Amino acid sequence: MKIGLIINPWAGVGGSVALKGSDGPEIRNEALKRGAQPKANDKTAITLQELHARSPDASIHWYSAPGKMGEEAIRNEYGANLSLVVQPDALPEQTEASETYRAAEWLLAQSVDLILFAGGDGTARNLLDVVGERIPVLGIPAGVKIHSGVFAVTPHAAGDVLAGLLNGDITELHQEEVRDIDEEAFRSDRVVARYYGDMKVPVSGEFMQHVKVGGLESQDLVLNDIADWFIETMQDDVCYFIGSGKSTATIMDALHLPNTLLGIDAVYQGQVVKADCSEADLLSLLSQYPCRALISIIGGQGHIFGRGNAQFSPQVLAQLTRENIDIIGTKTKLKSLEGRPLLIDSSDPALDRAWAGLMPVMTGYHDHVIYPVVAR
Numbered sequence: 001m002k003i004g005l006i007i008n009p010w011a012g013v014g015g016s017v018a019l020k021g022s023d024g025p026e027i028r029n030e031a032l033k034r035g036a037q038p039k040a041n042d043k044t045a046i047t048l049q050e051l052h053a054r055s056p057d058a059s060i061h062w063y064s065a066p067g068k069m070g071e072e073a074i075r076n077e078y079g080a081n082l083s084l085v086v087q088p089d090a091l092p093e094q095t096e097a098s099e100t101y102r103a104a105e106w107l108l109a110q111s112v113d114l115i116l117f118a119g120g121d122g123t124a125r126n127l128l129d130v131v132g133e134r135i136p137v138l139g140i141p142a143g144v145k146i147h148s149g150v151f152a153v154t155p156h157a158a159g160d161v162l163a164g165l166l167n168g169d170i171t172e173l174h175q176e177e178v179r180d181i182d183e184e185a186f187r188s189d190r191v192v193a194r195y196y197g198d199m200k201v202p203v204s205g206e207f208m209q210h211v212k213v214g215g216l217e218s219q220d221l222v223l224n225d226i227a228d229w230f231i232e233t234m235q236d237d238v239c240y241f242i243g244s245g246k247s248t249a250t251i252m253d254a255l256h257l258p259n260t261l262l263g264i265d266a267v268y269q270g271q272v273v274k275a276d277c278s279e280a281d282l283l284s285l286l287s288q289y290p291c292r293a294l295i296s297i298i299g300g301q302g303h304i305f306g307r308g309n310a311q312f313s314p315q316v317l318a319q320l321t322r323e324n325i326d327i328i329g330t331k332t333k334l335k336s337l338e339g340r341p342l343l344i345d346s347s348d349p350a351l352d353r354a355w356a357g358l359m360p361v362m363t364g365y366h367d368h369v370i371y372p373v374v375a376r
Contacts, residue, residue: 006107006118007118052078071086113136115131131199136199138161138201141153170331171203178199242265242294245308255270258275283316286320295327297327327362342372344376
């Protein structure tokens with residue numbers, strides 16, 4: 001898994017000396033004069049220690065901002081036993097929002113699966129400006145102002161969430177608000193909060209209440225919920241490759257369309273334009289339309305490609321791209337994997353390695369989880 005790390009090393013420095021924030025060099029200089037000590041790296045260390053303790057054998061490929069913005073914290077925890085790529089930029093003595101912007105842009109270019117960051121609401125706003133909802137983020141609370149929903153409740157909890165994700169626990173993907181307050185108003189004892197947008201955040205969770213039946217997930221109800229949500233998202237100008245299996249058959253039933261249970265059907269504008277597609281058929285359709293693929297998880301094994309859907313060849317997948325794959329699966333099916341990752345075996349090892357990482361899985365109506373995918 002590729003995890004990016006950004007630390008705002010000055011986050012929260014004004015809190016202990018009653019400055020109610022840390023925005024701007026003047027405030028930070030005054031905080032240092034009053035004896036404040038930066039704590040963001042210490043709080044990040046707590047997160048990394050919990051993650052390392054709970055997932056000591058996890059295969060993590062770290063990507064970090066340099067120095068005190070991430071590199072030092074990772075090296076201090078993992079020592080020489082790590083895979084780490086560092087952003088090739090020098091840092092000024094006092095980092096500003098511009099350094100956070102550059103680090104976030106660099107991490108996106110490295111195709112990381114998730115960005116872990118330490119800071120406060122101002123740091124969350126910086127990330128929102130660059131990352132938006134493209135990839136999940138998880139905040140380590142280190143600032144004076146923590147009003148946004150993108151933060152774990154404690155640094156320890158942030159490590160716990162990440163460890164659960166690496167260990168195959170059910171980890172939901174929620175949209176959470178980024179909020180920030182006006183520091184000048186806050187120093188005058190006025191809380192003026194503003195909503196800036198949403199980001200995707202991994203959240204450890206169990207089954208949602210509305211799909212529980214005697215403590216167990218109702219498979220039929222969940223698949224119908226998935227079908228309803230998927231159909232709501234379908235676009236008129238996109239051709240959909242509906243993969244094989246009983247789970248995807250639920251979508252075809254909801255569309256009132258004939259279905260090839262053990263094949264791939266192409267659906268465009270509410271009609272089957274090609275049933276039981278071959279690799280050549282998929283390549284032809286890719287040359288004519290924008291396309292997406294809907295696939296399900298093979299229960300008990302966890303394969304998403306390479307078992308029962310060889311029509312999705314490396315050539316087809318390369319043209320589709322990872323961003324145009326929708327995976328559906330109930331949480332019960334994910335639980336049946338007992339923490340094992342999803343598997344991709346396209347017969348192209350380089351493509352498989354490039355696609356490995358975290359991928360969202362549609363598990364209910366407006367309900368996603370993120371789950372590890374590995375190459376085989």
